[in-house]
Amino acid sequence: MLWSTALASMVIGEWFCGKIYYDSWSRSQEGKKAALSRSGMADTFFAIMSFPFRGKIRAIVHKDLKLFFRDTSQWSQLFLLVALMVVYIYSFKLLPLERSPMPTLFLQNLISFLNLGMVGFVTSAVAVRFVFPAVSLEGASFWIIRSSPLSVSEFLWAKFWSSLLPLLVLSEILIVLSNTLLKVTPFMMTLGIVTAFMMAFGITSLGVGLGSVFPRFKYENAAQIPSGFGGVVYMLLTLLFIGAVITLEAWPVYRIFFAQATGKHLPFTGWIWITTAFTLVLGINISAFILPLKIGLRRLLEREI
Amino acid sequence: MIKLFNLTKIYGKLTAVNSINLEVAKGEIFGFLGPNGAGKTTTIKMMAGLLQPTSGSAIIGGYDIQTRPLEAKSVTGFIPDRPFLYEKLTAVEFMHFVASLYDVAGAAKRIAGLLDLFGLTDWSNELVENFSHGIKQRLVMASALLHEPKVLVVDEPMVGLDPRGARLVKDIFKDLASKDVTVFMSPPASSDRR
Numbered sequence: 001m002l003w004s005t006a007l008a009s010m011v012i013g014e015w016f017c018g019k020i021y022y023d024s025w026s027r028s029q030e031g032k033k034a035a036l037s038r039s040g041m042a043d044t045f046f047a048i049m050s051f052p053f054r055g056k057i058r059a060i061v062h063k064d065l066k067l068f069f070r071d072t073s074q075w076s077q078l079f080l081l082v083a084l085m086v087v088y089i090y091s092f093k094l095l096p097l098e099r100s101p102m103p104t105l106f107l108q109n110l111i112s113f114l115n116l117g118m119v120g121f122v123t124s125a126v127a128v129r130f131v132f133p134a135v136s137l138e139g140a141s142f143w144i145i146r147s148s149p150l151s152v153s154e155f156l157w158a159k160f161w162s163s164l165l166p167l168l169v170l171s172e173i174l175i176v177l178s179n180t181l182l183k184v185t186p187f188m189m190t191l192g193i194v195t196a197f198m199m200a201f202g203i204t205s206l207g208v209g210l211g212s213v214f215p216r217f218k219y220e221n222a223a224q225i226p227s228g229f230g231g232v233v234y235m236l237l238t239l240l241f242i243g244a245v246i247t248l249e250a251w252p253v254y255r256i257f258f259a260q261a262t263g264k265h266l267p268f269t270g271w272i273w274i275t276t277a278f279t280l281v282l283g284i285n286i287s288a289f290i291l292p293l294k295i296g297l298r299r300l301l302e303r304e305i
Numbered sequence: 306m307i308k309l310f311n312l313t314k315i316y317g318k319l320t321a322v323n324s325i326n327l328e329v330a331k332g333e334i335f336g337f338l339g340p341n342g343a344g345k346t347t348t349i350k351m352m353a354g355l356l357q358p359t360s361g362s363a364i365i366g367g368y369d370i371q372t373r374p375l376e377a378k379s380v381t382g383f384i385p386d387r388p389f390l391y392e393k394l395t396a397v398e399f400m401h402f403v404a405s406l407y408d409v410a411g412a413a414k415r416i417a418g419l420l421d422l423f424g425l426t427d428w429s430n431e432l433v434e435n436f437s438h439g440i441k442q443r444l445v446m447a448s449a450l451l452h453e454p455k456v457l458v459v460d461e462p463m464v465g466l467d468p469r470g471a472r473l474v475k476d477i478f479k480d481l482a483s484k485d486v487t488v489f490m491s492p493p494a495s496s497d498r499r
Contacts, residue, residue: 059405063391063398070393070432140389145352148406149379304356 015212040218042069053161056150060158067137074222081126085174086121090281092181093100107187109257112184113250114191116175120242123196124235125169131163131207132234133225135300142305156208156293164204165172187260195245195281202241202288209292211235212300241288245281252277306331306456307352311361316411319346324361330488331455334482337491341392343498346386349460351490353383366455377447382454386461388441392434396425396444399433400451407452416442419447422477438465446474450481457481459490 046069050062068074092115100107135156138145145155175192184192214230225231252274259266266274307329314322322344329335339345350356352363354374363370366380390399397416404412417443420426423443442465449457457478463471478488 056406056408059402063394063402066398067391067393140387141391143353143383143385143389144391144403145357145406146355147378147381147383148403149375149408150406151375185381302357 043269044207050162052165053158056154057158057161060155061152063164064134064137064159064162068201069192077129077223085122085170087088089174089177089181092178095182097182097303105261106257108182109184109188112179112182112188112192113246113253115178115182116195116249117194119171119174119178119196120199120203120246121239122174123167124238124242127163127167127203127207128226128231128234129223131167131204132211132231133216133222134159134163135211135296136219136225139217139219142217146305153297156212156297156300159211160204160208160293164200167204168197168200171200177240182205185257185260187256188253191249194253195249198282198285199242199245202285203230203238205289206234206238206241209294209296210237212296215300215303217305242283244284247286248277248281306333307335307489308364309348309352309361310364312348312351312363313360314344314351314356314360315359322351322358322385329487331487332482332485334478334488334490338472339491340375346460348459349489349491352458353381353385354378360364365458368434380455381454382449382452383459384442384445384449384457384459384462386464388431388438388465389447390441390444393432395430396420396436397429399444401449403423404451412451415451419450423447424473431492439467439470442466443470446477455486457486457488459488461491463492 030177046062046065049065050058053061092111095111097104097107098258142190146152172193175196176189179189179192189255210230210233214228216225216228216230226234227281255270255274307327309325309327312322312325313320325348329336331416336341337345337348342490347356350485351358352365353369354370354377356370359389363377368374368377368380391402394402397420400416401412403409404416409415417426419427420429421444425440425447428444433444436444442462446462451463462474462478466474478490482488
């Protein structure tokens with residue numbers, strides 16, 4: 001049965017492919033139409049997506065959206081990404097927390113905290129593929145931007161905002177859904193939402209900034225861009241950034257959670273340490289937001305094309 | 306309209322452009338001639354703000370390209386030797402994009418006029434990736450004129466153009482010069498004598 005089915009499939013396949021191969025090959029050599037991404041519906045979608053922006057920044061965002069959705073090598077990877085996200089979130093539903101020897105409430109919140117780091121890593125993995133190449137994707141056409149009266153900082157801000165919004169939505173969806181499935185305390189939910197929000201700025205800024213420091217304007221496929229030295233540096237720095245934020249938050253979160261669970265008040269010195277730790281977290285996030293963009297701007301201004 | 310003072314570009318040990326001084330008046334067509342490797346493209350790129358001079362300065366339309374680059378670029382139309390464009394945009398979308406970068410008012414009408422002038426109307430809704438080199442070159446030229454520049458800086462404009470296209474471009478440059486636009490042009494070395 002197996003052999004006959006395989007043989008029949010081969011014969012049918014050969015007959016069918018033989019019929020359509022030449023026609024299809026010939027049509028693939030003709031002018032490309034990109035009919036779907038040039039439809040009225042697509043235009044409305046692009047207009048809505050670039051609506052929050054104004055002026056020249058809007059023009060860049062609008063152009064980038066069109067180029068992204070008309071290049072199948074770019075957006076086809078989104079399907080894989082969505083599938084991985086669904087598996088990731090669904091895995092929380094299947095966690096056998098009640099069978100653990102540790103108290104369920106403690107375990108739920110511990111996993112929620114570790115999940116915060118995981119969401120950061122997932123977001124940075126998405127960013128290395130879609131945000132880090134944002135500047136490089138201008139390719140050989142970068143002369144159009146550089147010879148126009150658009151400042152390099154406006155250009156970088158356009159890349160930053162258009163990359164930040166999808167990353168922000170992604171990381172918040174991941175954190176809210178996973179925390180909801182884990183049934184965490186309101187404190188952990190708030191902490192997760194706020195931390196993911198802040199980290200999205202740093203992850204995006206690192207992507208756009210390092211993408212400007214290590215641009216790769218000559219490429220055959222957009223997927224090649226993050227595979228170079230710059231992409232590795234980006235991943236290492238992003239992991240370092242997320243690691244620093246999570247490590248600094250770990251102790252104060254444990255203290256607050258423990259105090260809430262046991263009903264004990266935190267001493268004054270405890271609050272001082274907690275405030276110091278959260279201030280450092282804020283400082284790291286602000287640095288990760290500002291410094292990469294500043295360095296990227298300087299390097300891009302120095303770059304000759 | 307164009308003033309170059311001791312404009313110099315040095316790459317390591319190689320002096321690509323050695324202290325150029327020149328002045329081009331309003332409405333003049335200036336042919337910038339020289340053999341291959343003479344530094345024509347480097348000079349043009351410095352004038353367009355794509356390269357930083359090692360020393361000296363370039364004043365375009367009254368603005369120093371180094372100290373007031375945005376003002377200088379807003380009065381300049383730049384046409385490079387190789388027309389690299391966004392392949393996944395249509396001609397009309399590309400023109401609208403450029404119009405937004407230069408804050409062109411009443412862009413739709415001007416775009417239609419320029420596409421017609423350069424014989425691109427039939428191509429306006431086609432993706433750039435389907436264009437030949439010559440058609441891309443025409444599109445770049447059309448986009449460079451969108452914001453009605455005072456100075457047009459052109460690097461090897463006739464490369465890839467058919468004789469009809471080349472004639473059209475020459476006529477357009479003459480017409481622009483008669484309207485006080487300064488055209489700074491570097492023809493390819495092989496066509497310097499034409």
